[in-house]
Amino acid sequence: METYCGLSFMFLFCRHPLMATCEDSHLKFIQTINNSFYFEETSSAPCETELCSDAFRRREPPISMWIQSKDQKFLVLKTSGKFEFEDRTVHDRGQPDCQFEIQIYQDSLSNKYQSVMLYVCADGEKMMISCKDYKEVCPEPMDPKVLKMIKAAEHKALFRWKCISTGKYKFESTMYPGFFLAFEHVEDMPCLHKLILRHGSMDEVDESGIFYVNKCSP
Incomplete structure (x- = not known):
């Protein structure tokens, strides 16, 4: 939770437990609730550095x-x-x-x-x-x-x-x-x-x- 100019920013991240993610994440704005901004991590394309377990x-x-x-x-x-x-x-x-x-x-x-x-x-x-x-x-x-x-x-x-x-x-x-x-x-x-x-x-x-x-x- 981060606070800036009296507003709270909350980031919700959804990740697969067996996959690595890129350093640069894409965030999609979802909604605001009680002065808090809600975002979801998304990926527009498969990350080149992602690897399945044992691969x-x-x-x-x-x-x-x-x-x-x-x-x-x-x-x-x-x-x-x-x-x-x-x-x-x-x-x-x-x-x-x-x-x-x-x-x-x-x-x-x-x-x-x-x-x-x-x-x-x-x-x-x-x-x-x-x-x-x-x-x-x-x-x-x-x-x-x-x-x-x-x-x-x-x-x-x-x-x-x-x-x-x-x-x-x-x-x-x-x-x-x-x-x-x-x-x-x-x-x-x-x-x-x-x-x-x-x-x-x-x-x-x-x-x-x-x-x-x-x-x-x-």
């Missing part, structure tokens, strides 16, 4: 990044349908198979780390890094509807990332908490690494689970 809304735009292992090999999507790390020349690192889009999501829950989706374009199709099980990841075609809004507390292609130091990150699966993206040697080909999931913790120092993430340059 993730994408933030625009995605960021084009190179993802590298500790020995500076680049993560690429091979024609075999596998994510692997390999050496790339300055020319080859400009190819779309190693330029990953990192889509950041706004989380409706009070979590410490941001949630992201990582995908790469192959033959004109967006392919997500998706958890296959507790150990494996695989490329999976992206559903445009899923990209815009994830209506669940976890998703096979959604990871929480933490900045370890400048340009260095860890990625924890939301589908399998406690499991992180990591790289390991490809059998019989020690010069190559493949992308996997490995059990660990966000604060654990495991070089195989720390990635160098840098913005793609022309």
